[in-house]
Each structure stands twice: as structure tokens, then as C-alpha cells.
Amino acid sequence: MIYERSLIAVVVFAVFVAIVLAISFYLGARAKSARGYFAAHGTIHWFVNGVAFAGDYLSAASFLGICGLIAFHGYDGFLYSIGYLAGWIVALLVIAEPLKRLGRFTFADALDNRFNSRGIKLAAAISTLVVSIFYLIPQMVGAGALIKPLLGLSHHVGVLAVGVVVIVIVVTAGMVSTTYVQFIKGALLVIFCAIVTVLILRRGLTTEPSYADRPFEAFRTLPASEMIDNPSARVLPETGGWVGQPYVRVRFDLPHVVLVWRRTGPDGSLLAETQTVTRTADGRTLVNGWPQGRGRNESDLRPVGHISRLPHGETSTGSVGPLEFFRVLQDSEIVLWGAQRIEHGDGDVTTVYYQKPTHGNDVLVPGASPVFRGVRSGNPLDKLDFLSLMLALFCGTASLPHILIRYYTVKDQAAARKSTVVGIASIGFFYILTLYLGLGAMTSGALDVTNSNMAAPLLARTFGELLFAIISAIAFTTVLGTVSGLIMAASGAVAHDLMANLLKIGMDDHAKVRAGKIVAVVVGVIAMGLGIAFEKMNVSFLVGWAFNIAASANLPALVMLLFWKRTTRQGITASIIVGMITSLAWVLLSAQTYKDVYGLPPEQAIVPFSQPGIVTIPLGFIVLAIVSLLTAKPTR
Amino acid sequence: MSKPAGSSDSASSGAEHPDADDHPERSARNARIGLWLFAAYVLLYAGFMGVNVWAPPLMARAPFGGVNLAILYGMGLIVAAIVLALIYMQLCRRRSPPVADDPGASA
Numbered sequence: 104m105i106y107e108r109s110l111i112a113v114v115v116f117a118v119f120v121a122i123v124l125a126i127s128f129y130l131g132a133r134a135k136s137a138r139g140y141f142a143a144h145g146t147i148h149w150f151v152n153g154v155a156f157a158g159d160y161l162s163a164a165s166f167l168g169i170c171g172l173i174a175f176h177g178y179d180g181f182l183y184s185i186g187y188l189a190g191w192i193v194a195l196l197v198i199a200e201p202l203k204r205l206g207r208f209t210f211a212d213a214l215d216n217r218f219n220s221r222g223i224k225l226a227a228a229i230s231t232l233v234v235s236i237f238y239l240i241p242q243m244v245g246a247g248a249l250i251k252p253l254l255g256l257s258h259h260v261g262v263l264a265v266g267v268v269v270i271v272i273v274v275t276a277g278m279v280s281t282t283y284v285q286f287i288k289g290a291l292l293v294i295f296c297a298i299v300t301v302l303i304l305r306r307g308l309t310t311e312p313s314y315a316d317r318p319f320e321a322f323r324t325l326p327a328s329e330m331i332d333n334p335s336a337r338v339l340p341e342t343g344g345w346v347g348q349p350y351v352r353v354r355f356d357l358p359h360v361v362l363v364w365r366r367t368g369p370d371g372s373l374l375a376e377t378q379t380v381t382r383t384a385d386g387r388t389l390v391n392g393w394p395q396g397r398g399r400n401e402s403d404l405r406p407v408g409h410i411s412r413l414p415h416g417e418t419s420t421g422s423v424g425p426l427e428f429f430r431v432l433q434d435s436e437i438v439l440w441g442a443q444r445i446e447h448g449d450g451d452v453t454t455v456y457y458q459k460p461t462h463g464n465d466v467l468v469p470g471a472s473p474v475f476r477g478v479r480s481g482n483p484l485d486k487l488d489f490l491s492l493m494l495a496l497f498c499g500t501a502s503l504p505h506i507l508i509r510y511y512t513v514k515d516q517a518a519a520r521k522s523t524v525v526g527i528a529s530i531g532f533f534y535i536l537t538l539y540l541g542l543g544a545m546t547s548g549a550l551d552v553t554n555s556n557m558a559a560p561l562l563a564r565t566f567g568e569l570l571f572a573i574i575s576a577i578a579f580t581t582v583l584g585t586v587s588g589l590i591m592a593a594s595g596a597v598a599h600d601l602m603a604n605l606l607k608i609g610m611d612d613h614a615k616v617r618a619g620k621i622v623a624v625v626v627g628v629i630a631m632g633l634g635i636a637f638e639k640m641n642v643s644f645l646v647g648w649a650f651n652i653a654a655s656a657n658l659p660a661l662v663m664l665l666f667w668k669r670t671t672r673q674g675i676t677a678s679i680i681v682g683m684i685t686s687l688a689w690v691l692l693s694a695q696t697y698k699d700v701y702g703l704p705p706e707q708a709i710v711p712f713s714q715p716g717i718v719t720i721p722l723g724f725i726v727l728a729i730v731s732l733l734t735a736k737p738t739r
Numbered sequence: 740m741s742k743p744a745g746s747s748d749s750a751s752s753g754a755e756h757p758d759a760d761d762h763p764e765r766s767a768r769n770a771r772i773g774l775w776l777f778a779a780y781v782l783l784y785a786g787f788m789g790v791n792v793w794a795p796p797l798m799a800r801a802p803f804g805g806v807n808l809a810i811l812y813g814m815g816l817i818v819a820a821i822v823l824a825l826i827y828m829q830l831c832r833r834r835s836p837p838v839a840d841d842p843g844a845s846a
Contacts (some may be wrong), residue, residue: 178813181813184813188817191820192777192780192824195773195824195827196780196823197773426804426806429806429807429810430805433801433805433806433807464807467799469791489788490792516766520827520831524824528821535814
């Protein structure tokens with residue numbers, strides 16, 4: 104494929120993981136008490152904690168997913184950047200300080216502080232567990248996707264490797280080591296992305312991107328007549344799934360190959376080269392008609408992503424400024440890639456990847472990708488989908504259990520505030536960089552047309568093997584860090600809230616820590632299983648799921664507890680349960696799930712649009728208000 | 740990398756002192772500031788969503804600098820979040836009430 108296993112990548116990987124484990128073992132000796140294990144003794148310095156916030160938050164989905172979305176669809180990926188960061192404003196300005204005053208170890212503690220109710224403990228612990236696990240799945244899937252091309256291991260092995268390393272990290276030291284791992288990872292991620300951005304701007308934009316020893320191979324677009332006149336080319340008849348599609352299959356004699364061309368231009372007079380991947384009924388993979396590989400009589404996908412036309416007919420701009428970069432792109436024409444699945448009756452399935460020359464100004468406004476296409480449509484329901492996702496991203500951040508838990512690791516409110524500001528500044532800076540990274544990858548000529556998740560590492564490789572190895576290793580530690588944070592949150596929920604507080608299992612400090620570690624192992628094993636089971640699922644789809652569920656279940660309870668004096672414990676319990684179940688059910692019944700998970704026609708889906716947030720978040724507030732009013736004690 | 744302005748850690752706790760961070764009056768005041776700034780950001784964010792819903796063609800226009808509104812507004816939202824966070828931190832640091840704090844000021 105586009106990837107070669109590289110020795111440098113393996114070495115840099117091994118060094119990174121070794122350093123992370125060494126920190127864990129070293130700091131593990133310091134965490135003996137329950138407060139030490141779950142909340143790092145409340146002694147983490149605010150700056151370290153702030154960068155660790157960034158480390159926690161910039162998960163595999165943020166880094167790989169957003170860069171990939173921008174590289175494949177333009178501005179729409181950046182909408183995620185905007186939404187994810189805006190969520191921090193809710194966290195800092197509305198939730199952070201009151202919460203720090205209320206809680207000790209976990210989200211459930213904070214909710215429960217006022218009421219001491221077993222119902223709240225149960226509901227909050229379950230919602231923490233559910234959100235953590237749903238957020239874990241995409242991280243594990245992302246890990247598998249990273250390992251596969253980088254180290255040449257299978258998806259399963261990748262997931263297992265991440266699982267084992269993370270369990271070792273969490274079990275050996277708990278929150279202290281998790282925090283330092285996140286600090287290192289967050290800092291490295293921001294620094295190296297800044298370096299790559301500078302390199303992108305210095306390289307400038309070109310219509311013939313080439314790097315290392317790989318010359319740029321243009322994808323051809325020819326007049327149809329030229330093909331017919333070519334004596335060594337023969338147009339094949341339309342058979343199987345090809346009937347009625349805009350493709351022409353041409354057999355060439357020297358070299359002996361069948362290429363698929365897509366009719367374009369006015370009245371289909373032009374033919375544009377495509378790339379095809381066919382999975383045959385007996386399990387073989389053919390690329391452009393040949394077995395996949397690099398040897399004789401084998402063929403492989405070519406890297407894609409280039410500018411077809413720069414302003415004023417230039418072929419290369421030379422180094423550009425940060426704003427000039429956008430100005431040039433706006434007036435250029437960029438070749439994006441579309442994919443079409445064609446099923447032939449005999450069980451063979453061909454995916455055709457075809458060129459989509461797109462004007463720059465179209466790429467740099469919202470609505471170019473399938474998810475946000477609705478923004479440009481006249482159908483108000485399509486726009487609800489966009490609004491709902493933006494709302495869920497806005498509200499989801501403050502409701503994520505592994506983010507909330509970090510408020511407890513510093514000594515007081517001033518420190519919590521400062522670390523959140525540091526977190527926002529680093530995350531915001533990183534999100535600004537994502538736009539450069541994504542657009543840089545889009546025009547780098549290095550993309551893998553089948554896997555958007557690899558856009559950022561492949562972009563880095565155009566600047567050399569070492570940078571590629573470092574960025575990949577950082578992406579991998581990103582997964583490690585996020586997964587360990589989530590497992591901490593889940594183990595806190597079970598050991599502290601369910602076992603100690605709800606079931607009243609008498610445990611001393613050591614027993615509690617031991618219980619937390621056992622739970623961490625169990626959750627880690629579950630996550631590995633799910634990571635393997637969900638291999639085929641889209642990563643950002645799953646992250647959207649987690650944000651929607653988190654916002655629907657937790658936000659109403661949090662906000663009302665902090666700002667409405669008549670909130671009752673029944674109201675909180677009801678809103679958590681209703682928010683969690685309705686958002687979960689909505690997602691499971693949505694068109695996207697029908698299509699991607701069950702393989703059913705999306706038109707049969709019961710709910711009108713895919714993102715539940717715009718309905719289920721207000722629903723949580725309403726349920727909470729009504730139940731609270733009904734169960735309020737008559738005061739006089 | 741980003742560092743908040745004036746990054747010296749001088750906060751000390753102790754609920755009795757009126758300048759302490761967890762003093763109830765102080766907390767209430769900080770919460771009020773937070774909500775005002777939050778309201779400002781919500782307006783900005785809603786404006787972005789509104790333009791996308793009701794006037795998407797505006798996003799492709801380039802109001803100044805030759806860069807289109809989508810990029811300017813999007814970057815603006817990110818920068819605004821960072822700026823609001825810094826303002827919030829500054830306002831929360833300021834001592835309250837200023838008169839009791841600095842007797843010479845009103846004399």
C-alpha cells in the first residue's frame with residue numbers, strides 16, 4: 104500500500120512507549136492512598152494539569168479524525184474543531200468552579216454532594232460508565248487503524264497492544280502517572296503540529312507535489328476520442344454492476360491492464376482516471392484489476408491529493424504566509440476524491456475512487472461533506488442535523504467524565520481555573536493548526552484514498568521519515584493517554600460510587616485502590632473486545648455518539664444542580680436516566696446507524712435526523728424540572 | 740505554545756479571608772462574571788450557526804484581508820474562547836472589594 108514498514112517508526116515507537124511506562128512505574132510508588140490513586144492527592148501543578156487537559160481532550164479522534172475530515176472534505180472538519188473548543192467555554196465559565204466546590208473524586212460525588220441519594224449514585228455511575236465505554240470504542244478502533252499500516256500488525260494485535268499497555272499504566276500508578284503521560288503527550292502534540300504547520304507554509308502550494316524520491320504522478324483526464332483512437336486500448340462492454348454507471352472500462356495491451364475511467368465534462372466527452380479496489384467473493388483484493396501488492400503483476404493504490412490549478416497559472420507559489428495560504432487556496436482548483444460502491448451480481452464488490460476537481464472557495468466553506476451537506480440544502484430538517492451536532496459538541500465537553508475528573512487533581516479553585524485556561528489556550532492553538540494540517544494534507548499528494556484517519560501522519564512523511572515516525576508515535580501515545588484517562592474515570596465510577604457508596608461494601612483505603620485496579624483491568628478488557636468488534640465503524644461517528652449521550656445524560660443534571668435551588672434528587676435521577684436512554688435509543692434508530700451498522704436501507708430509520716442532541720438535551724432539562732416540581736417538599 | 744499572561748501562582752486558600760478564592764461572596768461574584776462572559780460567547784456562537792443556516796452564501800464572501808468569512812469567523816470563535824478565558828481569569832484575580840483593600844484610594 105502507500106505505507107512501508109519503517110525501522111525508524113518502530114524504534115521511535117518503542118522509545119515512546121518505554122518512556123511512558125517508565126514514568127508510570129516511577130510515579131506509581133507515590134500513589135498509595137485512595138485520594139492519591141483517584142485524584143493524584145490534589146497536588147498536580149496547575150500548568151501541568153492544564154496541558155494534561157489538552158492531552159486528555161485531544162484524542163485520536165481530534166487529531167487523526169479532524170485532520171482527515173479536513174483533508175478529504177475541507178472546512179467541514181474544522182466545524183468539529185470549533186464545536187469541541189466552544190464546549191470548553193461551558194466547562195470553564197459555567198461548570199468548573201461550582202463543581203470543584205462540591206465534589207471529591209468523581210462526577211457522581213459532585214451530583215450527590217447535596218442529597219446523599221443512592222438513586223443518584225447509581226444513575227450517575229452508570230452514565231459515567233456508559234459514556235466512558237462509548238468514548239473508548241473509537242479510541243481503540245483508532246489505535247488499531249494506526250498500528251496496522253505503521254507496524255504492519257493486524258487490527259486485533261494493535262487493539263490488544265494498546266489495551267495491555269494502558270492497563271499497565273493505569274494499574275501501576277493511577278491518576279498521577281495518567282496526568283504526566285497526558286502532559287507529555289499534550290505538549291508534544293501541540294509542538295510538533297506547530298512544526299509541521301511551519302513546514303507546510305514554507306513549502307508553499309504546488310500543482311505537482313513530490314517528496315523524497317517519489318515523483319508526482321498525475322492522474323490523467325483525456326478526451327474520450329483519444330481513447331477510442333488508441334490502437335492498444337479496447338473499451339470493454341458494460342456488464343454486471345457497471346451497467347448504467349458513468350464509467351468506461353478500457354483494456355490496454357502494454358502493459359496488460361484494465362483501467363476504469365469516469366465520464367466527465369460537458370456531455371461526457373472527457374474521461375478521468377480512477378482507482379478501483381475490488382473485493383472478490385472468494386476474499387481476494389484486487390487493485391485496478393491486479394492483486395494488491397508491489398511485485399510483478401501486482402498493483403497498488405497511488406497516493407492522492409493535489410491542486411490542479413493555482414491562481415494566475417502558476418505551478419508553485421514558494422513559501423506563503425498564514426493568511427496568504429488561504430487566499431491562494433480560495434482561488435485554486437483542488438482535486439478531492441469521491442467513492443462509489445458498485446456491486447456485481449456474483450458477490451464481487453468494486454469501490455471506485457474518482458477525482459472531483461473542486462473550486463477552492465467551495466472547499467473553504469461549510470457543507471462540502473456528507474455529514475454537513477444539509478447546510479446548503481433547502482430542507483430545514485437537514486439543517487437541524489447540523490445544528491444538533493453543533494449543540495451536542497458545545498454541551499458535551501463539560502459532561503465528559505474523564506474531563507470532569509481532572510478538576511479534582513489540583514489544590515483549589517484558582518488552580519482549577521488557571522489550568523482550564525492553559526487547557527483552552529493549548530487546545531485552541533492546536534485547533535487553529537488543524538486547518539493548516541488538514542489543508543496541507545489535502546494538497547500534499549500523499550493521501551491514502553481509502554483511509555482518512557492517516558492523513559496527518561502521511562502529511563508528516565512528506566517532510567521526512569523521522570517526522571513521520573514522531574507524529575505517528577505521538578498519535579499512538581494520544582490513544583494511550585486518552586484511553587488511560589477514560590479507564591480511570593470508569594474505574595472510579597465503579598469502585599468508588601457503586602461498590603463503596605452504593606453497595607456499602609466496607610473497604611479500607613488499600614482495598615478501595617485494589618478494587619479500582621481490578622475494575623480498570625476489567626474495563627480495559629471490555630474495551631479491547633469492543634475495539635475489535637467495531638473495527639469497521641467510523642471513528643468520528645462514534646465520538647459524536649459519546650458527546651450526544653454525555654450532554655443529554657449529564658449536562659441537565661449538572662447545570663440545574665448548580666443553578667436551580669428547587670432541584671430534587673428524584674429530578675436529577677430521572678433526567679440522567681431519561682437523557683441517557685433517549686439519546687442512546689435515538690442514535691440506535693437513526694438513518695446513519697441503519698446504514699453503517701445494521702446494513703438496512705437508511706430510509707427505514709424511525710427518527711427524522713441522526714444527531715439527537717437538539718431534542719434530548721432540552722428533554723433532560725424538562726424532565727428534571729417537572730419531576731423536581733412534583734417531588735418538591737412543601738416548605739411551609 | 741501558549742501560556743496565560745502573568746503566570747505566577749500566588750493564590751492561597753482559607754475560607755475566612757474575604758480575598759480567599761472559596762469565600763462565598765467571592766465565589767458568587769466569580770460565578771456572575773462567568774455567566775456574563777458565557778452569554779457573550781453564546782451570542783457569538785449562535786451568530787455563526789445562524790449565518791450558516793439562514794445565509795450560507797455570506798460564508799463564501801471575503802469581507803477583508805481576502806480571506807472568506809467562514810475562515811475568519813471560525814478562527815475568530817477559537818481566538819474569542821481563548822481571549823474570554825484570559826479575561827475571566829484576570830477578573831477573578833482582581834481583589835474584591837477594592838475599597839477595603841486599598842484604604843488610600845478613597846481618602
